[in-house]
Amino acid sequence: MTTPRWLPSVEVLLLIGVLTLLAAGGIARGVGPVPAAVLWAGATAVMFVPATLWVLADLRAGRWGADVLAVLALGGTVAVGEYLAGAIIAAMVATGRVLEAAARRRAGRDLSALLARAPTSAHVRRGDLVETVSAASVLPGDVVVVLPGEVVPVDGMVRGEGTFDESALTGEAEPVGHTGDAVRSGVVNAGAVVELLASATADASTYAGVVRLAEQAASATAPIARLADRVAVWFLPTALVIAALAWAFTADPVRAVAVLVTATPCPLLLAVPVAVTGGMSRMARSGVVVKDGAALELLGRVRTLAMDKTGTVTAGRPEITAVVCAPEDSAERVLGLAAAVEEFSPHVLAECVLRAARSAGVPLPRAEAVSETPGRGPEGMVNGKKIRVGRRSDGELPGWARGVERRGRLDLASVIWVEEDEKPVAALLVRDGLRPDAARTLRRLRSAGLTRIVLLTGDRVGNAEEVAAMLGLDDLHAECTPGDKISFVRGENENTVTAMVGDGVNDAPALAAASVGVALGSRGSTAAVQAADAVILDDRIDRLADAVEIARRARRLAVQSAGIGTGLSVLAMLAAAGGWLAPVLGALVQEGIDVAVIVNSLRAVVSPRSSRRRAPVGLVRRFAGEHETLLPVRSAVRLAADALAEGVGQDADDAVRQASRLLTERLLPHERAEEEQLYPALSEVLGDPDSTITMSREHTEIERLARRLRRHLDEAPDGIRADQVDDLRATLYGLDAILTLHFAQEEEAYFTL
Incomplete structure (x- = not known):
């Protein structure tokens, strides 16, 4: 039975009870020691009973966890009459349970939001009528009507135009327009009524796959979290040995209890799961859903990356x-x-x-x-x-x-x-060109610690070699069958943690065989999504770098919190054994350690602070859109150079003058506006006035070559002369090369921003 939201949780009720008795004991201390002792013993008992039940449940499940020390500490304080220390330990354990529950709720709310948003109904057009049916009954080919504010129930192709809020899947805050192209289930109609032609059933659509991953993520435990219990296996006997030695050498049972009090293992119990779940939550906000904590941990340890070509490092559309x-x-x-x-x-x-x-x-x-x-x-x-x-x-x-x-x-x-x-x-x-974010993604992955990046593709050797050369990959395997990809991935798994990234049906076996498989879910096949351990929801490969960086940070914080917390607990145990920490003071010291490591683990939920300002999105989109309109200008430059290769004549003269006119009237104003309006804003965002200096230098060279072209034409009003051809061709081919490089650099920057 689910507790209503307006009722406090069991953890909160226990904490309230313990704190009430602890405070009442402090007040009763003014009356006499006996009433205070009774109240503090009651506070200890309030926590001792449920803690014992938790330990017994773990033992029945075959787990020998760290909760045993908490039970021994609670029982020990009562046995030696240290009731105040027992009450403080009870408050500490109850507070830890509340913090753990709160941290898990906070860290898991993004995953829960995905589950809660799953559409259950759809509007389907049948002739002139629109019927409301269950989302599960929609079939490929049905015309689905999506009302303003509704979640798209199935993958499909937009009929006409539509505007969608994709923030729940991709983190993109701005509405995205779609005209006659694919839209994924799970996005929200942010415009007028729109129709789409269903391309998959609800169960085979993008959002259903994401929901399945989220459900698995909500219930799974990472190996690093299980590591906490493995550490507890040696931490528990260590604490017991220190307590026993302190008692044996001093004949003072209070010292033994003080050791147990300082050994209460909240750093192990709380720090690791909070960090892992926090990392999963942050990934979900970044547009990547992982199946479980194990996938997050493995992403944090990846050293080799195998990548498909078409649709993964290339755009996947000609x-x-x-x-x-x-x-x-x-x-x-x-x-x-x-x-x-x-x-x-x-x-x-x-x-x-x-x-x-x-x-x-x-x-x-x-x-x-x-x-x-x-x-x-x-x-x-x-x-x-x-x-x-x-x-x-x-x-x-x-x-x-x-x-x-x-x-x-x-x-x-x-x-x-x-x-x-x-x-x-x-x-x-x-x-099919490279994705604009591909090169930057691979640079970030290498900075994150990946040592080997390999291309696996069924494409021809020539195509694969060009892509590998442009991206600086370590190796390539072309003309691969699905079996070849599996063999390669399994071989790499024997040497190191290997990730496989792909989007096609033929990638699914390799995704399943890899240490961790990552599917591009935006346009990827259902088979790839189901075989993967993590799914990138947006059509951006740079989300892979985000995921690896988040996973590494979450894993680092988990190990850091558990290690530091455990180390401080051992020092506190030794101090208690030496008589420098009484049970009450030891309990307070341990409480401080617990709070510190939990707060440190919660850092996995939030992004590291960045000094960068928000990018000027409006300017970036404006100039990125203008790039697409300048294709005829760039084509005219190359066409003019090729025309001169055929010799001097009217056709060549017309082509060169056309290229010069387009450069002057269309391209150069665009470049000047970028220099004056966009580049200063980008430099401010990036925090470095020299960050755009290379692209600015290219602007200067484009201006110089365009000016040289105009001078040639001014000197030949009656037609290009034979003695001008060589320099004109060099100028035009130079322009073609620098424009290709310059546009590629700018488009990578625009896409990233």
């Missing part, structure tokens, strides 16, 4: 990295044509084309008679012309397009051709 088009054409126009025929295509790359067009602010013309040929791509009529997107048709390529496929191979990118009336007008280079 992005257009360059738009190559005829010099007389524009990237905006061809993106619009491609997006128009891709708008309703189920093709795997259609989404990235639409995303690039929307980000660049390109209006989509209307496409008619759209059809799709498997293996060739969609085609349709746009403005009276036949547009096809996909593989190119047979035939000779124009000069601007001849190097595109070679460039795609070198960049490890796929090439999507855009044809207008059977003639190629553009090529879109598409690849």
Whole structure:
């Protein structure tokens, strides 16, 4: 039967009873020693009975815990007539129980919140009607209606637009907009009524997996917590031996009782579980749910990390990295044509084309008679012309397009051709790029103590080598089967604590085989989530570094509190054995030790203080959004350089002048605004005026090269001359390289902030 919230807990009632009798004894002391002794003995008895029951329950369960010393101390004080010391010990034990319960409630409230928020019903559209059904009855393909303020009951795809509060899962305070993309169960509709197409049942959805982990976390005990009882196995006989020796050498039983009083083992009983549970709570607030305390402890001891590639260190969704088009054409126009025929295509790359067009602010013309040929791509009529997107048709390529496929191979990118009336007008280079937080995450993990980071992927060797080189990984294994991943992880487990991070069905066996498996739950498979020991709820790999840092700190605080508390208790026992601590004073000393170690363990619940100020989120999002609109500018720079390689002519001249115009009108104003508005704010946040100096230096170089390009064009009003080509190409390729590096650096910083 659950105690109503308005009633005090048993621990609180015991504490109230003990403190009342202790205080009453102090008042009665003015009347005489006998009434005071009776009241203090009563206070001791109030705690002696439940403490004895706790010890017997532990013994029946096969545990020989540290509570035995508390019972011996309580009984011993009564036996030698040290009733005040007994009452103080009773108050100490009762206070410890209340503190433990309060700390566990505080540390576990984030996990409890996840359990309490689990949606039980859903609104499903059936034709023109909306029915309220149980969340468990929703099937993939159902249209679910989510009202404002409601929790999304199942994973699904948003139909249209929606705004969601994801703070309960990810810790992200700002509402997040979704347009036609995936949304996870457990987030809250923070906008108007929204519809989504269910992609999973409630039980197979993200939130159900999180709830299962939270339920396991609430009931499990970490090995480090069990270590407390193992330490108690030697601590108990040590205390008894010291007490026995003190009695034997002095023939004074009071000294033996004083030793037992100072040996009351609250540092062992409370410090470790409070620190472990506090670390789990802080992880939950950071968007990572661990299955149990064992997973937290293992994360705190990880030395080797094995990582999947696609969707783990890469974004898991293709992005257009360059738009190559005829010099007389524009990237905006061809993106619009491609997006128009891709708008309703189920093709795997259609989404990235639409995303690039929307980000660049390109209006989509209307496409008619759209059809799709498997293996060739969609085609349709746009403005009276036949547009096809996909593989190119047979035939000779124009000069601007001849190097595109070679460039795609070198960049490890796929090439999507855009044809207008059977003639190629553009090529879109598409690849699955690194997550913007991947490099920083690995730097943080190495700083936290990881010594070996390995890539395990089923992808080709070339792709794996490029990713490993860019991230500075220690080793890679490409073209791996699930069995290969298991073999590698098991081999590493024999040498050190190994973590495996992944998101796919093929990663699930390796996640289960690792010392600790971590799944990316945002877009990860249900199998991966179920096999993992911890789940990252947000679509951010840097949460892994957060989890490792939190786990290390919680483990350090647990060991520190238990070690220091036990050491001080041993010193107090020796002092009591030597006669320097009477039972009453020893009880007070032990009370101080207990409070100190519990407070120290509670530090695991809170984040370490940081001198950094809050990041200017509005500015960061504004400039990050502008980055996406500048893809046509960056593409124009590379296109102009490639056009010059074909020789001097009108096409090359037009391409170079177009690139210069876009740089002057669009890119340089963006860079200057960053320098004037964003970088000073970032320097203040980071607490270092030189923190943005590298990116500022890149701004200067971009300005210099753009100015050099304009001078070339000013010197050739009638067209570019042959003697200018070499320097122009060097300038343009230099701009292309520095823009690629600069944007990558800024996007990593923006994503982190």
